[in-house]
Amino acid sequence: MSSSDIFIGETTGTALLILLGGGVCAAATLKRSKAQNAGWLAITFGWGFAVLTGAYVAGGVSGAHLNPAVTIGLAIEGGTKWSDVPLYLGSELLGAIIGAVLVWLAYYGQFQAHLTDPEVLAAQPGQEAMVDQKAAPAAGPVLGVFSTGPEVRNVVQNLMTEIIATFVLVIAILTQGLNDSGNGLGTLGALITSLVVVGIGLSLGGPTGYAINPVRDLGPRIVHALIPLPNKGGSDWSYAWIPVVGPLVGGALAAGLYNVAFA
Structure with missing residues (x-):
């Protein structure tokens, strides 16, 4: 697998993942969206389908x-070379940023309508309220x-929730086996993984919104901070x-357990 394969596959696949995943959040949240108030089920299945799309597109190129x-789990397990890890991580972050920008462009009018709506603005805490809510930054x-x-903003609980949910995701991926390249999931694995993501959202998404992916959160948060x-409001x-x-x-914990108990 060449460096260009990794870059193209991971950037494209992650961009599609964030475009469709962020897109369902926008659809269910924003004023003047036909899907406003579609609810948590729509969001969880939307993210599952987003994973499925990104994985199908990138699977044969970079391992998706x-x-x-x-990536870290596969590197610890041995399916991915550590020398390739920086390129994977950089490509995933770039793809996440691109995907978030595309969500903004696709829902541009809805963002404008939502953020100028008097009801939405009235529901936001003012500066005095935010001083009182020191435990809940804007x-x-x-x-x-x-x-x-x-x-519920509790550092220990929030961190543990993300650790547990991501452990479930990565151990589910590793125990399915790798594709012929030894570097990712095959076609059936992509389908199974998308269903696992839906399950995680339904069962473990309530406390934190289940990032289970550093760039899924960091890339779009950077975009939120930068776009006009x-x-x-704040980017928290x-x-x-x-x-x-x-x-x-x-x-990392999932890969460690896999190497001890399953490999």
Whole structure:
């Protein structure tokens, strides 16, 4: 597998993953969207289909990691060379940024309508309220379209939730076996993994919104911080380390268990 294969596959696959995953969040959240208030089931299945699409597109090119936690897990397991890890991680982050920009462009009018709606603006806490809510830093009204956030802000619980959920994802991937290249899942594996992602969302997504992928959260959060949106509010950077560190730890633990108990 060449460096260009890894770059093209991971960038394209991750961009599609974030475009469709962030897209379903936008569809269910934003004013003037036909799918507004579609609910958690729509979001969880939307993310599952997003994983399926990205994995099918990138699977034959780069192995379709699409997730640094998966890349680290495969490197610990031995299916991915450590020398390839930086290229995988950089390509995944770039793809996530591209995907988030595409969500913004696809829903541009809905973002504008949502962020200028008096009801939406009235529901946001003012500066005095935010001083009182020291445990809950400001997160803008559309940040949830881009990135995750906890329902109960508790560092230990939030971190453990991301570790546990990502552990489930990576151990499920590793125990399916690798494709012929030894570097990712085959076609059936992509389908199974997408269903695992739906299951994680339904069962473990409630506390934090189940990032289970560092670039899925970090790339779109960067985009949220940079794009020109009226009244967009904060990007909640004080929380941003949790959906990065938690999934990486969960992926590493899953690979460690796999090597001890399954390999």
